[in-house]
Amino acid sequence: xxxxxxxxxxxxxxxxxxxxxxxxxxxxxxxxxxxxxxxxxxxxxxxxxxxxxxxxxxxxxxxxxxxxxxxxxxxxxxxxxxxxxxxxxxxxxxxxxxxxxxxxxxxxxxxxxxxxxxxxxxx
Amino acid sequence: xxxxxxxxxxxxxxxxxxxxxxxxxxxxxxxxxxxxxxxxxxxxxxxxxxxxxxxxxxxxxxxxxxxxxxxxxxxxxxxxxxxxxxxxxxxxxxxxxxxxxxxxxxxx
Numbered sequence: 001x002x003x004x005x006x007x008x009x010x011x012x013x014x015x016x017x018x019x020x021x022x023x024x025x026x027x028x029x030x031x032x033x034x035x036x037x038x039x040x041x042x043x044x045x046x047x048x049x050x051x052x053x054x055x056x057x058x059x060x061x062x063x064x065x066x067x068x069x070x071x072x073x074x075x076x077x078x079x080x081x082x083x084x085x086x087x088x089x090x091x092x093x094x095x096x097x098x099x100x101x102x103x104x105x106x107x108x109x110x111x112x113x114x115x116x117x118x119x120x121x122x123x
Numbered sequence: 124x125x126x127x128x129x130x131x132x133x134x135x136x137x138x139x140x141x142x143x144x145x146x147x148x149x150x151x152x153x154x155x156x157x158x159x160x161x162x163x164x165x166x167x168x169x170x171x172x173x174x175x176x177x178x179x180x181x182x183x184x185x186x187x188x189x190x191x192x193x194x195x196x197x198x199x200x201x202x203x204x205x206x207x208x209x210x211x212x213x214x215x216x217x218x219x220x221x222x223x224x225x226x227x228x229x230x231x
Contacts, residue, residue, distance in 0.1 A: 035220070037166075037222075044209065044222060044223075044224055044225040045158070045160075045166065045209050045211075045222040045225070046222065047219060047220040047221070047222065050220075061218055061219065063219060097165055097166070102171070103213075106154065106213070106215065107153075107154035107156075107172070107212070107213045108213050108220065109156035109168060109171045109172075109211065110156075110158075110166075110168065110211070110220075111168040111171070111177060112167075112168075113165040113166050113167070114165065115165050116165055
């Protein structure tokens with residue numbers, strides 16, 4: 001069974017940085033496209049960004065609210081996905097989920113999801 | 124930009140049918156996926172490709188999609204179906220993903 005385990009969340013001040021990790025044991029991580037999705041307290045789901053597999057170019061895409069401040073990367077040798085978050089704002093407070101991005105022609109869905117890690121940005 | 128609108132809440136009695144709409148401009152031309160999120164838990168995929176069920180999802184869950192509304196239907200609703208449900212599509216104009224606003228299903 002594919003399993004995803006996020007870590008690295010915590011309390012930070014506005015303007016600070018944080019790096020989240022997502023460990024993905026038990027499957028061929030290097031072939032997977034991966035996405036981050038976040039959920040602010042009491043709010044809905046928001047796609048953050050995606051990284052393609054290296055064989056598909058390894059490129060990244062980001063949602064407008066985080067473009068330029070968040071960076072997604074991967075280390076296939078460690079089966080690990082990362083989310084580097086810089087210049088954090090209070091509105092970035094959310095639970096952050098990593099998920100396998102099941103992208104195919106003209107669509108894509110997310111399955112499975114990790115348990116999430118909470119990031120709180122507050123002074 | 125692509126906006127997917129869902130009603131904030133739907134209430135249904137046990138054993139009855141719940142229908143959760145997801146409205147969007149010409150959503151019928153897109154492929155819709157659905158997630159269930161129980162309180163305090165991560166989302167779980169329940170429908171993909173408009174009406175396919177992942178392994179382990181009961182046949183009571185089904186989906187449809189036409190014109191400007193996609194619908195998740197839960198038949199013979201059980202107490203364990205009480206959760207938030209989100210629709211999701213891929214926006215070809217931005218190459219980004221979009222989630223619906225979410226619907227809380229309450230089992231009476």
